[in-house]
Amino acid sequence: MTPMSDPSNPSNPSNSSNPSHPSTPSDRPLTTTTALPDRFCPADGTRVPGSSPAWCCPVCRGPLDLDFSPNPAPLSSLAGRVNSLWRYTEVLPLASPSVSLGEGRTPLVALKDGLSAKLDYLMPTLSFKDRGAVLLAELATRLRPARVIADSSGNAGTSVAAYCARAALPCTVYVPEGTSPKKLEQIGAHGARLEIVPGDREAAATAARTAADEPGTFYASHIYNPYFLHGTKTYVHELWEDLGGRLPDVLVVPVGNGTLLLGAALAVAELHGAGLIDRRPALYAVQAAAVAPLAEAFHAGADDLVGTVPAAPTFAEGIAITRPPRARQILRAVRASGGTFLTVTEDQIRHAQLDLASRGLYVESTGVACWAAVRDGLLGARTAVVPLCGAGVKTGLARG
Known part of the structure; x- marks a missing residue:
């Protein structure tokens, strides 16, 4: 189930009678020459025209989702296409790009015992973002x-x-x-x-x-605009192609604001809905133990954040988010997949970074959180992929 356009959710625009919020001068559309899909609020169903500069729901000020129904292409049709994430044009809300730097199509390498890593730190700016x-x-x-x-x-x-x-x-x-x-x-x-x-x-x-x-x-x-999620979902479309039309048993994903996890949930739903995979992998979300509001809510059985988690220093600075705006969607996506939340200590992060470096992979401290969570055999015989999201040259070694 994708958290972005769930037909059983009364806030889905196809089920909602909530009218668009009346426009104000700041809501007036910017110039555009191409029709863009509308956006909608997953909390209350309010719709926002695709050409509007509004960055959030005008009613509740929450993040927006995209009213877009992609139809992924079969594996056989991908050969010979552009070697970037734009090869998955059928699932992207924009076509004919003019801004590309050749992003996407990062390597997938085996680590050990059914665990592999996708090297997203080899992007143009050295980050999956x-x-x-x-x-x-x-x-x-x-x-x-x-x-x-x-x-x-x-x-x-x-x-x-x-x-x-x-x-x-x-x-x-x-x-x-x-x-x-x-x-x-x-x-x-x-x-x-x-x-x-x-x-x-x-x-x-x-x-x-x-x-x-x-x-x-x-x-x-990258939090409020749904186009970002439709970009991050190409991570899973690439995995599916690289693995010959299948996905691993588990997708392990670092979570702060949840943009990679929600993108992954979108892609899994698209591939499953098109009959291109017969089962959905479990989503395992990883947070630093020092700042883990989503893990706390998940294990408490809550649908949203519980209490207030204070900011705290952590090597995983990129996922140290105390109040992620898409918390409800993230929790719902992990539960729907049959997954769970894992947390890692500062010592685990530091040792995992050194372990990856000893294998030839120099990754920033946030980017090693997933490897820290599963490298000691937590997943048993199941296959899994972890993303290595940022290059180590961005932060250096975790020391402490």
Whole structure:
């Protein structure tokens, strides 16, 4: 079951009689020459026109989903196509890209005992976030805003900055103080303006959301904008192709804001709905034990976050999100898949990073969380794939 367009969910737009929120001057469409699918709020069904610059539900201010019904192509038709994520054009809400840097199609390598890793740190900006950022930049070129903004703890901002540079779009990235200097350097090198916000990741997000309401602004949010999820889902479409039309028993995914996990859930639903896989893999979500609000809610049997989890230092800074806006969708997706949540300690992260480096794979500390969770045989005889999401040169070795 995909959390993005579940026909049994009364908030799904096809089941909802909730009218669109009346437009305001800031809701007026930006310029576009191509019809774009509408977006909708998964919480209350409010619809937003595809060409609107609105970045959230105008009623509840929650994230939006895309009213889009893809039809994935069979394996036999993929041979000879462009060697990037755009080869899966039937499942992407945008076609004929102008902004591509050749993203996608990253290697899949065996590690041990049925466990494999997909090397998404070999993307153009050394992070899996390129999968979603290219969709956001491509959308921005069609909406033609005066400026693009993003907020990030590093990797998403770097990706948006790079693709905006490719598209010649002015870009500002809001980051929290304490962001890795190497990531700041990379964002600035792409020509983006940096806004360093005092405080934590949520403080940077709040500043960006305030700026996002200004006229002529396109908020390239990897959390609120559903196009990002439709980019990250290509991770699973690639796995399916690389494994000859099947998927492993388990997909192990790091979760902070849940963009890769929700993209994976979308892809699994698409492939299963088209009859291209006969079973759905379980989704195993991994969080750092230091900041694990979703794991806490999941194991408490809750449908949403419970209480308040304070920010805390962790090597896995990229997934240290205390209040993910799509929490309900993430929890629902993991439960529907028959999966679970796992947490890893700082020692496990540090040892997993060194272990991967000893195997020739130098991965940033956030990106090793999944390997830390399963490398000691937790999954038994089941096959699984872990994503290695960011390059080690972005943060260096975890020390402590």
